[in-house]
Amino acid sequence: MPTPDLVLQRLRRLASSSLNLNLTAADLATLTRVDDVAGFDSLTVLQFVSAVEKEFGLTFAPSELNARFLADLPALAAYISSHSGASC
């Protein structure tokens, strides 16, 4: 089972690519929320969900499909770490 820290790093990369964030490595390393970055909109958040589900082999339940849950990367990493069977 991947550790939350490793999942968080992968989530940051996914967020950066799917939300088209133009971040420096330093900014990316400290990214914790994605709902307040430029480029976060209805379509890009869908790309993010799609990328996360594909990367970690999971499917979010309807109740988890909200920006508050998905935008908090450390919390999302902890959730994925406890629910995913994906290898790092």
Next chain:
Amino acid sequence: MTKTPLEATPAPRSSRPQPPRPLVAIKDIAWLLYLYPARWLARVLPLRFVYALGDAAGACAAACLPATRKALLRSLALAFSPDIGDPALNALADRYFRNDILRFLDDLLMQRLLREHRLRNAEVVHLDNLTQALAAGHGALLVSPHFFASRLAKRHLATIGFPSLSVRHHAPPDRHAGRFGMRFLQKHYVALVGEALGDEVSALDPECSLKMLARLRSGGLVDCHMDAACSREVVRRSFCGREKPFPAGFLHVAKLAGCPLVPLECLGNSRRLRIEVGKPIWLSDAPDRRSFVETNLTPVLRVVEEQIKRHPAEWDLWIRW
């Protein structure tokens, strides 16, 4: 329908400079009359009398709005000439105005119609297509053009056990309203339509696609209009004689949910409503995002364009698009 190059860009706005809005426009007066006196009267007058007023207003609109009629005839001619001659186009225009007014009337009457179970006699054809689409448990995305009866159809489907979440633009552009109307009246009109629709989500909501996906993953229904290009990702296609942008975002939602698209044909008004459910359209996979949209949008647009051409007087957007 002919294909033009696909693009994935923000929905374009007209490049022509718009004249400054007047403080109060005729549309503002119409909104004011519609939102207040007409709304109150629709609550208390006998329905037969309200419908008679609606029929009279429809005939009046057809005769008293020459500029609008001209624009409508131009759009109809682009789509149908030379197959349909001028007399037939004029007859279509008359029916269009009548249907338009009756739609506004039905929005005012919606709560009353539902309370008094007035939509019970609506005809639903091929409902089995919808149950078949929902059988897999991944929900279904109802797609339709802006037919005048769309809201009635949605509410009727809800009353017979098929409620859906409507995706709707909450701040539609309006060239004809004045500053007063845009500032004070449009939000009340949008709220009234929201009441008529029931369950809805704004296309401008950053969580719009998540809410759509959640509904579909719950095995439910989402409905959206194919001809409202309020998505950030649009594709331009020739449609009904004009090149227009179409939204592509709903295809990505349906793909992620694994659900089919189900075309709806919504005709008539609250006195005679007919809903025809089309065969489910399952999305084809493609190697990348661009070709996925390219592959899957065309069949849906073809179905929708055929619906409009079969029932041109029922389609709202000949002059609003």
